[in-house]
Amino acid sequence: MLQDQKQESITFQTILDMIWKDENIGWNANEFGGTSSIMIPSDLLWKPVIFVYSGLEVQYMVPDEQRFVSVQSDGTVRSQLPCTITNKCEMQIDKFPYDIQSCDITVGSWMYSTDQIDFVVGKEQLNATIDNGYFKGNGEWAVVSFDKELKKNTGSNGQQIPYVRYVAQLQRQPIYYICVLLIPTFVTATICLLGLFVPAVNTGERVEKVNIGMTTLLAMGTILGIVADEMPKTTTLPLLGIYVLAELLICTIGVIVSIVIMVLHQRVTTRALIPPRWLNKILHLKMKAIQKPEKKDVTTVYTEKSIRQLSKDKEMNDLSEAIKNSIYAKRLNHVLDRVEEYIDDKEFEDYILLQWILIFDRIDMFFLVVFNTVNVFMSTILFK
Numbered sequence: 031m032l033q034d035q036k037q038e039s040i041t042f043q044t045i046l047d048m049i050w051k052d053e054n055i056g057w058n059a060n061e062f063g064g065t066s067s068i069m070i071p072s073d074l075l076w077k078p079v080i081f082v083y084s085g086l087e088v089q090y091m092v093p094d095e096q097r098f099v100s101v102q103s104d105g106t107v108r109s110q111l112p113c114t115i116t117n118k119c120e121m122q123i124d125k126f127p128y129d130i131q132s133c134d135i136t137v138g139s140w141m142y143s144t145d146q147i148d149f150v151v152g153k154e155q156l157n158a159t160i161d162n163g164y165f166k167g168n169g170e171w172a173v174v175s176f177d178k179e180l181k182k183n184t185g186s187n188g189q190q191i192p193y194v195r196y197v198a199q200l201q202r203q204p205i206y207y208i209c210v211l212l213i214p215t216f217v218t219a220t221i222c223l224l225g226l227f228v229p230a231v232n233t234g235e236r237v238e239k240v241n242i243g244m245t246t247l248l249a250m251g252t253i254l255g256i257v258a259d260e261m262p263k264t265t266t267l268p269l270l271g272i273y274v275l276a277e278l279l280i281c282t283i284g285v286i287v288s289i290v291i292m293v294l295h296q297r298v299t300t301r302a303l304i305p306p307r308w309l310n311k312i313l314h315l316k317m318k319a320i321q322k323p324e325k326k327d328v329t330t331v332y333t334e335k336s337i338r339q340l341s342k343d344k345e346m347n348d349l350s351e352a353i354k355n356s357i358y359a360k361r362l363n364h365v366l367d368r369v370e371e372y373i374d375d376k377e378f379e380d381y382i383l384l385q386w387i388l389i390f391d392r393i394d395m396f397f398l399v400v401f402n403t404v405n406v407f408m409s410t411i412l413f414k
Contacts (some may be wrong), residue, residue, distance in 0.1 A: 031043075031167055031168045031171060031173075032168065033131075033168075033170065033171055033200070034119045034262075035121060035123075035260060035261060036259075036260075036261070038118065038119055038120055038121050039086055039112060039117065039118055039119055039231055040117050040119040040133050040200075041113075041115070041116045041117075042114070042115060042117070042200075043113070044112075044113070044115060044252075045110050045111065045112050045113075045115050046080070046109075046110070046111040046112075046113055047108070047109075047235070048078065048080065048108070048109045048110075049106065049107070049108045049109075050078060050106075050107055051105050051106050051107070052075065052076065052105045052106075052107050053102070053105055053296075054076075054105070055075070055101060055105050055107075056103060056104055056105040056399060057103050058103070058334065059143070063372055065103070066101075066102060066103045067100055067101060067102050067103065068096065068101050069098045069099070069100055069101075070099060070101060071095075071097070071098055071307065072094075072097040072098060072099045072109060072186060073094065073095075073097075073101075075099060075101070075107060075330070077109065077215065078139055078142070078296060079098075079139050079141050079142075080115070080137060080138070080139055080409050081137070081139065081140065082115055082135065082137055082139065083136040083137070083138060083193065084115045084117050084118050084134055084135055084136045085113075085115050085116060085117050085118075085135075086118055087116040087256065088113055088114070088115050088116075089113060089115075090111055090112070091111075091112045091113060091114070092111065092112065097109075097155060099113065099115045103287055115131060117135050119131060119133035119134075121264075121339065122266070123261050123266055123268045123397045124266050124267075124268065124269065125269050126202070126261065126268035126269055126270055126271075127202055127204040127206075127208070127211075127212075127268075127269075127270055128202070128204055128269065128413075129201075129202050129268075130199055130200065130202070131171075131199070131200045131202070132197060132198070132199050132200075133197070133198045133199075133200065134196070134197055135195070135196040135197075135198065135263065136193055136194070136195050136196075137193060137194045137196070138183075138192060138193025138194065139191075139192075139193075140191060140411055142191075142378055143189035143190055143191055143192075144182065144189070144190040144191070144192050145189070145271075147192070147359065148192055149192045150180075151178050151179075151180050151413035159410045164355070165198075165286040167200060169203070170203055170206065171200045171201065171202060171203065172200070172201050172203060172273050173198060173199070174199040174200065175197075175198070175199045175414070176196065176197070176198050176199075177196070177199075178194060178195070178196050178197075179194070179195045179196075179197070180194055180195075181193055181194070185388055186361045207270060211256065211257060211270060211274075212270065212273070212413065214253065214279050215250065215253055215274050216248060216277070216409055217403070218228050218246055218249055218253075218277075219246070219250070219280060219281055219405055220353070220361070220402065220405060221244055221246070222242065222246035222247075222281045222284065223280070223284050223398065223402050223405060224243050224279070224402075225239050225243065225246075226239050226240070226242070226243050226285065226288045226354075226397075226401075227284070227285045227288065227394045227395070227397045227398035227401065228231045228394065229390070229391040229395065229397070230285040235325070239288060239290055240285060240288055240292065241286060243284060243285035244285065246281055247278065247281055247282060247285065250274060250277060250278045250281060251278065253274055254271065254274045254275065254278065256270070257270055257271045257274055269412060269413075272412070273409070273413070275409075276408055276412075277405070277408075278406060280401060280405055280408075283401075284397070284401050287397055289395070291390060291393060291397075291399075295386065299382075299383055299384050299386055302379050302383075303382070304376070305383060305385050305386060305389055307381070309389060310389075313389060313392040313393070314387065315385075315388055315392065356406060358366045372400045
């Protein structure tokens with residue numbers, strides 16, 4: 031059995047087994063040495079013309095000139111024709127890959143009415159069940175049931191035309207799609223979310239994480255394309271397609287949130303903004319309050335010109351030396367004050383940077399838990 035999902039057809043091998051009674055033939059087996067049955071070419075006898083109404087193509091494995099029928103002494107004729115039938119099978123893919131398909135196979139004769147021919151269903155193999163192995167699927171499909179029903183159509187002339195409707199229910203074996211599509215999609219989405227929201231120290235690491243997210247979106251788009259290639263082009267989106275789209279949406283939102291966090295992290299660190307107290311309270315961070323150090327107003331009015339002016343008067347040499355030493359000391363103090371101011375500013379910036387790193391760590395962990403919880407919950411709901 032072969033299921034063409036894109037063309038919505040099913041191809042299977044079967045034996046068209048027909049039994050009828052021809053009142054024009056028959057013999058006394060005792061008069062012919064106890065011969066109760068013979069095999070003769072099928073073209074020597076009348077045969078009912080049977081068509082597969084729902085079949086797109088019927089290929090008989092035995093040529094016409096090699097077909098034989100079994101004839102009983104009471105006029106019972108049996109014909110067994112192995113054939114391959116390609117039958118139309120409209121698919122309901124909304125639950126793919128956990129779907130059960132129902133395929134109708136209609137067999138009848140449009141040439142004869144119930145006055146000339148009638149069908150009787152339920153002889154020998156027609157009473158076979160799924161359990162005895164008479165009906166077999168393939169690696170992807172298992173035959174759940176095979177029901178039969180005798181029905182009649184009313185022709186344009188009012189005559190009743192009989193036909194037999196077989197209904198085969200096929201259940202898909204989802205293990206292939208679980209291993210090839212479902213699990214890789216879940217793992218890819220999980221790795222994407224972990225990569226996006228693992229705490230980062232600087233914006234450079236966040237840029238790399240965004241690149242990982244974009245690569246993941248490309249991979250999930252490829253998986254969605256594989257699902258689309260497996261399915262017929264219908265208005266119904268399969269369950270697996272909905273799942274891949276949902277995972278793609280989650281990763282897309284994750285990438286957008288990560289970009290926003292990256293921009294905010296870059297802005298607050300480059301501008302050395304002090305984190306507000308309410309943000310620390312919301313994130314349950316115990317950070318001591320800090321204020322930006324005030325700049326000291328240190329002004330030096332002494333210059334080399336004034337020092338040289340004082341040095342010209344010989345009577346004031348001693349006083350000049352003292353003044354020069356005082357000027358140099360004040361200039362040194364000024365330089366030391368500037369160095370101290372720079373160190374304070376640097377410590378302030380480092381502390382602010384540390385505070386923002388801790389804040390964005392908490393934000394990353396929050397979104398990491400939220401997105402992965404949604405991912406696991408959605409996967410459980412869709413494929414429980």
